[in-house]
Amino acid sequence: MPSRHDPALLRKAAAALASRAGDYGDLFVESVTTAEIRRDEGGGRQVLLGGGSGAASRVLGADGTRHRAAGGRDAGDLIGVPAAALAEALTDRGADPGAADPVTGGAPPVDAADTAAALARYLDALEAAVGAGPLAGGGAAGATAGGTLQMRAEARAQQVIIATSEGEIAHDRRAWASFTLRVSRPGRAGAMLSAAAGGGARDVARLVAIHPPAEVAARLAEALDEAGAAAPAPTGAMSVILGPGVGGILIHEACGHALEGDRALRGRSAFANLLGEKVGPETLTIVDDPTLDGLAGSRRIDDEGWPAAPIVLVDAGRIAGLLLDRATALRAGTAPTGSARRESYRDLPLPRMTNTFVRAGTRTPEEIVAAVPRGLYIAELGAGRVDTATADFSFRVRRGFIVAGGRKVAPVGPCLIAGNGVTVLAGIRMIGVDLRFDPGTGECGKEGQRARAAVGQPTLLVDGLVALPEGT
Amino acid sequence: MTARPGRGKQAGGDRADSDKAGGDFAARVLASARAASCRAAEVFIKSSASRQVAWEPPLRAGGPAQIAASRAVEAGAGLLIVDSEGRSGLAWRGGGPTLLEAPDDATIAGFIADALAAARAGGAARGPVAAVDAAGAIDAAAATGATGADTDPGADPDPDASGSLDLVDPECLGRPEAALVALVEAAALEVAAAAEGALEVDRILVTEARTTVRLARLDGFDGAYERTIAALAIALVPALAGAAAVTEERSACRLDDLDPRQVARDAILRGLPPRAAPASPPPAEQKPHVVLAPRAAATLLAALAPWVTAGAVSVNRPSALSIVDDGLAHGRPGSAPFDGSGRPARRLLLLDHGRAVGRLTPDSGPFQRPSYRDLAAMAPAGLAILPGQQREDRAGMPGAGAAGAFAPSGPTVRAAVIEVRTGSTWVVQIRRGEWESGAAADGLYWEGTPAALVRAVAATLDDLAFYQVGLPVAAPTVVLEGMGPWRRPGDDR
Numbered sequence: 016m017p018s019r020h021d022p023a024l025l026r027k028a029a030a031a032l033a034s035r036a037g038d039y040g041d042l043f044v045e046s047v048t049t050a051e052i053r054r055d056e057g058g059g060r061q062v063l064l065g066g067g068s069g070a071a072s073r074v075l076g077a078d079g080t081r082h083r084a085a086g087g088r089d090a091g092d093l094i095g096v097p098a099a100a101l102a103e104a105l106t107d108r109g110a111d112p113g114a115a116d117p118v119t120g121g122a123p124p125v126d127a128a129d130t131a132a133a134l135a136r137y138l139d140a141l142e143a144a145v146g147a148g149p150l151a152g153g154g155a156a157g158a159t160a161g162g163t164l165q166m167r168a169e170a171r172a173q174q175v176i177i178a179t180s181e182g183e184i185a186h187d188r189r190a191w192a193s194f195t196l197r198v199s200r201p202g203r204a205g206a207m208l209s210a211a212a213g214g215g216a217r218d219v220a221r222l223v224a225i226h227p228p229a230e231v232a233a234r235l236a237e238a239l240d241e242a243g244a245a246a247p248a249p250t251g252a253m254s255v256i257l258g259p260g261v262g263g264i265l266i267h268e269a270c271g272h273a274l275e276g277d278r279a280l281r282g283r284s285a286f287a288n289l290l291g292e293k294v295g296p297e298t299l300t301i302v303d304d305p306t307l308d309g310l311a312g313s314r315r316i317d318d319e320g321w322p323a324a325p326i327v328l329v330d331a332g333r334i335a336g337l338l339l340d341r342a343t344a345l346r347a348g349t350a351p352t353g354s355a356r357r358e359s360y361r362d363l364p365l366p367r368m369t370n371t372f373v374r375a376g377t378r379t380p381e382e383i384v385a386a387v388p389r390g391l392y393i394a395e396l397g398a399g400r401v402d403t404a405t406a407d408f409s410f411r412v413r414r415g416f417i418v419a420g421g422r423k424v425a426p427v428g429p430c431l432i433a434g435n436g437v438t439v440l441a442g443i444r445m446i447g448v449d450l451r452f453d454p455g456t457g458e459c460g461k462e463g464q465r466a467r468a469a470v471g472q473p474t475l476l477v478d479g480l481v482a483l484p485e486g487t
Numbered sequence: 488m489t490a491r492p493g494r495g496k497q498a499g500g501d502r503a504d505s506d507k508a509g510g511d512f513a514a515r516v517l518a519s520a521r522a523a524s525c526r527a528a529e530v531f532i533k534s535s536a537s538r539q540v541a542w543e544p545p546l547r548a549g550g551p552a553q554i555a556a557s558r559a560v561e562a563g564a565g566l567l568i569v570d571s572e573g574r575s576g577l578a579w580r581g582g583g584p585t586l587l588e589a590p591d592d593a594t595i596a597g598f599i600a601d602a603l604a605a606a607r608a609g610g611a612a613r614g615p616v617a618a619v620d621a622a623g624a625i626d627a628a629a630a631t632g633a634t635g636a637d638t639d640p641g642a643d644p645d646p647d648a649s650g651s652l653d654l655v656d657p658e659c660l661g662r663p664e665a666a667l668v669a670l671v672e673a674a675a676l677e678v679a680a681a682a683e684g685a686l687e688v689d690r691i692l693v694t695e696a697r698t699t700v701r702l703a704r705l706d707g708f709d710g711a712y713e714r715t716i717a718a719l720a721i722a723l724v725p726a727l728a729g730a731a732a733v734t735e736e737r738s739a740c741r742l743d744d745l746d747p748r749q750v751a752r753d754a755i756l757r758g759l760p761p762r763a764a765p766a767s768p769p770p771a772e773q774k775p776h777v778v779l780a781p782r783a784a785a786t787l788l789a790a791l792a793p794w795v796t797a798g799a800v801s802v803n804r805p806s807a808l809s810i811v812d813d814g815l816a817h818g819r820p821g822s823a824p825f826d827g828s829g830r831p832a833r834r835l836l837l838l839d840h841g842r843a844v845g846r847l848t849p850d851s852g853p854f855q856r857p858s859y860r861d862l863a864a865m866a867p868a869g870l871a872i873l874p875g876q877q878r879e880d881r882a883g884m885p886g887a888g889a890a891g892a893f894a895p896s897g898p899t900v901r902a903a904v905i906e907v908r909t910g911s912t913w914v915v916q917i918r919r920g921e922w923e924s925g926a927a928a929d930g931l932y933w934e935g936t937p938a939a940l941v942r943a944v945a946a947t948l949d950d951l952a953f954y955q956v957g958l959p960v961a962a963p964t965v966v967l968e969g970m971g972p973w974r975r976p977g978d979d980r
Contacts (some may be wrong), residue, residue, distance in 0.1 A: 018784065047581075060610035065860055067581025069562060079554035086561040087583025094558045128604035135608040216798040281543065283689055283724050346546060361559050363541075402732045404724040405690075462690075485910065 021100070025178040028091075028100040029461075033180035037340065038076040040180040041319060043449060044067055045360045046099060047173050050131040052138055054166040062135070064127040069360040070094060070101050075342055084361045128383070130170045133219040134192070138166055139227075141196060144228035149198055149236040159473060160293065162200025169193055169220055177320030184319035191215055191311060191467055192222045193456050198235055206412025210238035211413070213313055215467075226454070238395075238414060241426035248430030249417060254390035255432065255442075255480040256418065259451035261395055263470030266301060267371050267459070268401045269408045269436030274336070275461075276327045276343030276354075276366045278403050285406035285437050295440035298376050301329040303354070303370035304336060308476040310368030310469040311455050319364055321353040329440070340366040358464035365461055372471030376446025380474040383445045386419035391482055392416040392423050393432065406436030429484040438479045446476030455460045497626040508763075509534070509711065511916035512564065512587045513703040519599045520568055521705060527569040528705045529829070531860045532587065536660060537696035542671040544688050552675075555939045556664060562587050565859040568602045576605025579860045610876055652824070653817045659697050659715035667693050667742075674721055674747035677756060682723070685730040687756045689722040695742060700823070701787030708829050715743035715780040718955070721754045729760030740818045744953075753782050756903045762927035774971030775898035775916075776945075777878075783905045783953040784947075784962035787915070788872055790907035791937060792958065795837050796867055798846030800937045806841025807875065808944035808965070814853055814868030821869035821959045822947050828863040837870075841941050871961035876950040879964060893946055895966060900928045900973075913937055917973075931973045943967040 025042065032040025046068035053061045069086035072094040084434050085093035091101040097469030140321035142164065150162045170192040178184045191214035202208045212235050214226035240486035241249050257265060273284040280287075286294075304325035305314045314323050319341050327335045339347060357362035384392065392415055416423040434442075459468040520528035536559070543553035563581035570576070578601035580586060584592070671691040687910050694717065695750050701711040720737040725732060733753035737745050779787060788810070791823040794800040814832035816822050822831050830852055837845045847853065847865050854863035877893040902920035906911065916932040945968035951959045 035649075061575065061862060062605035062609035063577045063579065063862065064605045065565075065579035065581070066601075067579070069561065069581070069583070077549075079556065082555065082557040084557065084561075085583050086563065086581055087586050089583055089585045092879065093583065128608075129603060131605060131608040146915075193876040208628075281546065281689070362560065364556060365555065404732050 021036040022178075022184050024097070024100040025176070026182055027103045028096045029178035030180050031184070032072055032074050032095075035076060038074055038180070039345075040072065041341075042096060042101075042176075042178045043071045043360055044074070044176040045173060045359070047171065047359070048127045049169065049171045049293060050127045050134060050267050051132065051169040052134050052167070054138060054142070054164070055211050055368045056165055056467075060135075060138075061251050062131055062332050067381055068129060069095070070279060071360040072096055073363070075345065080363065082363050086360075086433075090257055092183065122434050130192075130219060131159075131339060133223075134168045134170060134194075134439050135218065137194070137223050137406050138168055140228040141166065141194070141231060144194065144232035145198060145235060148232040149239050150200060158229040162198055164196065164486065166194065166196040168195075175318065177316070177318065179320055183320050185316045185322075187315050189314055190217055191455075192217070192219045192312075194222065194226070195456055196231070196235075198239065201237065201402045202239075208239050210235050212238075213454055213456035214358055215457075217309055219329045221309070225433060241414060242428075245426045245428040246417060247485070248412070248427040250430070250482050250484055252479070252481050254418075255477050255482075256387060256392040257279060257472065257473060257477060258389060258392060258394045258449065258476040259380070259449045259474050261453045261470070262393055262475065263453060264399070264457070265408070265410060265432075265439070266373055266472060267368060267468070268354040268399060268410075269434070269439060270301065271303070271328070271368045271371045272401065272403045272435060273406055273459070274334070274338060275368070276337045276339040276347065279337050279345055283404050285404065285435075286334055289437075290337070291333060292334075293333050294437060295329060295332040295443050296446075297331045297403035298372040298446050299329055299332045299440065300327065300370065302374060303368050305353070307370050307469075310370040310452060311457050311467040312371075312469045314369065316351040316353075317355040317364075318357045318413070319351065321355065323369070326352045326354065330384055332440075334407040338366045338368065340364050356464075356466050365464065367461060368459065368468055369465055370452070370469040370471065372450065372452065372469075373446065373473060373475065374451040375448050375473045378447050379444045380447050380449050383388035383447055383474050383476045384418060384423060386445060386476060387418045387421060391427070391432070392418050396432075400435075407433075408436060409433040409483070412482075430484045432480055432486060433483055434480040440479045441479055442479035443475055445474075449473045507701065509587050509701040510709070511701075514591055515595055515705060515910075516564070516566055516598060517705050517815060519564070519595050520602070523599050523603060523605075524571040525568045525692065525705065526571060526573065529567045530701075530703050531560070531565045531567070531674050531697060531827070531856060531859055531863075532701040534584065534587065534699040535696050536560050537694060538660060538664075538667075539692060539694040540667040540671060540902065542668070542675065542688075542691045544675070554668065554739060554894060560584070562857040564598075565856075565861070566598055566602045567862070568599075568606060572604055572605040573604075573611050574605070574606040576602050576610075577611050577862060578602040578605055580860070581860065586677040613738060619708050620839060625638070627831045634921065640821040652815060652822050653695075654717040654740050654822060655712040655714065656717065656743075657744070659717070660861055662742070667695070669745050670745070672721070672741070674751045677748040677751035678721070680724065681752060682726075682755045683759065684697075685725065685760055686723040686733075686755060689724040689732070690720075691722070692718075692720045693742075693745075694718045697903065698902075702825065702827075702829050710825050710829065712824050714820070714823065715740050717745055719747060719750055721732045721747075723754050723758045725758070731758050731760075733758040737953070738820045738955045738959060740820060740822075744818060753904060755856075756782070760916065761929040764927060764930060773853050773898050774969055775900050775973065776895035777897060777920075777967040777970065777973075778895065778901045779905065779965040779967065780901070780903045781950055781952040781962050781964055783902045784965040785952075785956050785960050786907055787965065788870055788960045789956040789958065790909055791940070792867065792870055792960075794937050795870070796847045797844075798837070798843040798940055800838075801843035802841040802938050804841065804940045804942050806833075806944045807946050808841055808941050809836070809873040809874060810838040811836050811869050811871050812845075812847070812853070812867040812869065813961075816869055816871070816961070819869050819953065819959065819961075821855075821867075823868075826853040826863070826868065828852060828854040830854070831864075832868065838941070841944070853918065867958065868978050869959050869961065871951070872965065873948055874949050874963035877946060877948050878950070879948050893948055893966070894955070895968075900922050900931065903930070909937075913940065916941065930976045931968050932976070933973050935970070939970065940967075943970040945969075955977050 042137035065375035091098035305323035338354035395414035397411035904919035948964040
């Protein structure tokens with residue numbers, strides 16, 4: 016485990032990887048434990064507890080990248096590293112239930128069985144609260160019973176050691192617990208109404224404290240009531256207000272990915288040639304910051320052992336930086352930004368976002384809504400499509416309101432919102448004071464690798480977006 | 488269910504050792520589960536060795552392409568139990584070969600303890616989990632869900648099925664790396680030659696994997712098979728306005744069954760910018776024949792999949808559309824002697840000339856299990872539109888003018904690329920297509936129901952081809968008749 020490995024052996028093994036002048040090599044050692052509970056629509060509950068470990072060696076050289084990965088106690092032999100260098104760092108079971116790492120001070124190891132029991136108690140409480148509230152038709156929409164509930168909760172703990180051919184050794188412990196649930200119930204007209212909720216935190220105790228079941232149930236009831244009263248969504252180009260928090264997914268997808276070094280340096284990004292250029296108002300600053308406490312993308316080091324640090328992507332409206340891992344930094348002739356992430360030892364690192372957010376501005380949310388004579392207020396975004404090469408995107412609006420005369424006047428039914436990442440930044444007219452992060456369920460996919468990530472945003476007023484009927 | 492020894496062994500010490508180790512590991516875990524008073528237990532073991540070559544174009548003209556070569560070895564086991572109180576839980580362990588070859592007592596005890604803890608935190612066994620709860624449960628379930636099956640789902644897995652399914656490429660992982668690099672370079676050259684400057688390669692990946700699966704249960708079932716998988720993915724990005732970023736994928740058991748040039752051409756067609764509609768297009772309201780090329784028909788099949796596998800679309804009027812879920816197709820990555828829950832793989836007829844005759848059910852599956860970390864989940868093994876006997880009759884094509892050849896009469900659109908948007912109303916839009924005059928038909932769209940689509944299938948031809956469109960599917964050319972009107976974007980309705 017990270018606290019019991021032999022640094023001298025690891026250093027020597029990592030140094031041996033870079034056998035030719037100019038090569039860079041590193042070792043990535045990982046152990047993971049997870050506890051997951053799924054509740055299906057019929058009420059069946061499935062619990063999965065797991066753990067494992069593995070290691071990978073990587074060499075970056077003039078002729079390309081070499082990566083060898085293997086699971087288990089003898090991974091060293093399989094990846095060309097003396098077994099003794101990794102033996103203490105790898106187990107079959109995953110996280111060591113022993114003491115917390117005295118070096119990193121990171122999250123303590125997680126006992127999967129205890130975690131599963133705690134998650135199960137939390138899901139019991141959620142199920143009771145939702146069953147008594149939104150599922151029982153407790154909302155003002157007057158729905159009848161006959162709804163369904165699906166839930167999923169997961170707690171995951173990961174420990175990593177990274178050793179580089181440059182003599183660096185770094186450790187980290189990361190943990191995250193989260194839940195999602197979706198309810199459906201018939202509305203007054205017989206149509207099924209549905210709503211979703213979720214949240215995340217560093218561990219189950221914080222999860223319970225931050226997302227009390229009664230509050231979750233109340234949010235769902237409110238969302239179901241809105242769905243029951245929804246008016247047809249407006250269509251066409253209009254002013255759009257992105258509500259605080261989850262609206263940040265749009266910035267993440269349409270702008271953040273385009274500022275990841277692998278895409279940008281290959282010219283596969285709409286922002287590739289805009290470094291230093293003005294793309295938005297001077298009040299606009301976008302940051303990726305893995306050092307923020309208690310968010311889904313938080314970490315002390317990246318997956319190449321580089322210290323995590325905030326990276327300003329857009330500074331006072333100008334493109335200011337890219338997210339770089341070791342490979343893309345080499346191409347760019349600069350230093351990495353600590354942005355390397357890998358889903359597991361099986362995967363190569365990629366430059367990726369962690370906690371990406373728009374810094375708070377100066378306008379109150381009320382001022383922003385009052386400034387819109389006709390438009391759409393988006394409270395919750397769903398799945399979307401983004402082409403990072405062009406920055407064109409479309410997202411499903413899960414919750415929204417018609418804005419008329421400077422007021423939110425009615426909830427709207429599902430629709431799509433489409434636009435372009437470059438023009439969205441240019442179209443930002445007002446930035447609110449109310450920076451908020453998503454509830455903690457965010458997960459980002461890139462080249463087949465999943466990674467936890469947070470998005471944050473204050474209320475934004477944006478021109479240049481188009482609302483489209485769902486199914487377009 | 489009859490107890491069976493491990494299957495699919497082949498010559499080669501490593502493989503035999505691995506099989507023995509997996510068998511010993513499973514036997515020890517099951518014995519411990521029995522000692523812990525489990526009413527049922529199932530061990531799923533998967534071990535794999537793989538490699539991948541990723542190719543990216545040079546950063547500057549004349550520079551070297553960026554190559555990343557990866558190799559990985561992994562093994563792991565999932566243990567699903569039903570405890571003495573009827574609750575189910577799953578535990579998994581991921582590691583390497585030593586996990587299976589030399590597990591110590593503490594490892595086995597920890598594995599059982601986690602599964603029991605999962606059961607305590609869970610609930611009563613139900614759904615596919617419940618299938619391991621009692622001997623005979625699977626046979627009973629199969630009897631109730633056997634509609635449309637071409638094989639008996641209650642039968643034991645065929646002991647020789649693994650070999651006869653042709654699931655193993657003996658050269659897998661044995662070729663020099665240069666062979667994989669040559670394959671991706673062939674695809675890159677095709678893109679450079681055929682993309683008309685509108686698209687560039689973003690990334691090309693080729694992957695090979697050799698996988699061994701073992702599934703053993705307390706009720707005596709014990710099966711194993713080996714399978715190799717080769718996969719190719721070509722990601723293109725726009726180089727001209729209007730072009731679209733696309734990723735085109737294929738998979739097969741044998742690397743030689745992947746045609747990099749054809750995959751590149753299919754990717755290009757999907758990514759090219761739409762062409763301007765002619766000033767006076769042929770009248771769309773005449774309900775033209777629409778001939779979907781196999782790749783376009785694969786898109787249609789993927790859209791229909793949720794409806795067809797649930798038995799939710801059926802028409803009385805004769806249609807030429809028949810769809811199977813084929814878990815026994817030779818050389819296909821979705822094929823195996825048994826599915827992820829130990830049921831014999833089968834060929835299940837879902838749609839017979841437009842009429843729903845079979846469906847996937849929570850009792851009979853089939854169930855897929857991508858990893859030892861997952862529970863078995865109901866999903867098709869390999870959907871296919873049944874091909875017809877006819878070959879298309881087009882001037883210049885082999886067999887043109889032959890008796891029985893298919894030749895549509897009247898206005899005809901040939902669609903190479905379509906998009907299907909599902910919802911309360913379905914939209915089928917031709918992304919790349921031509922009228923017989925050669926005029927572009929890009930952008931034409933039709934709105935209707937899935938049943939109307941099924942009814943409109945007038946013929947399927949004999950050119951079945953395999954694709955990976957989110958799920959593995961196979962489709963031939965499909966001819967649609969009587970659908971209309973087809974509109975151009977911006978037309979008044």
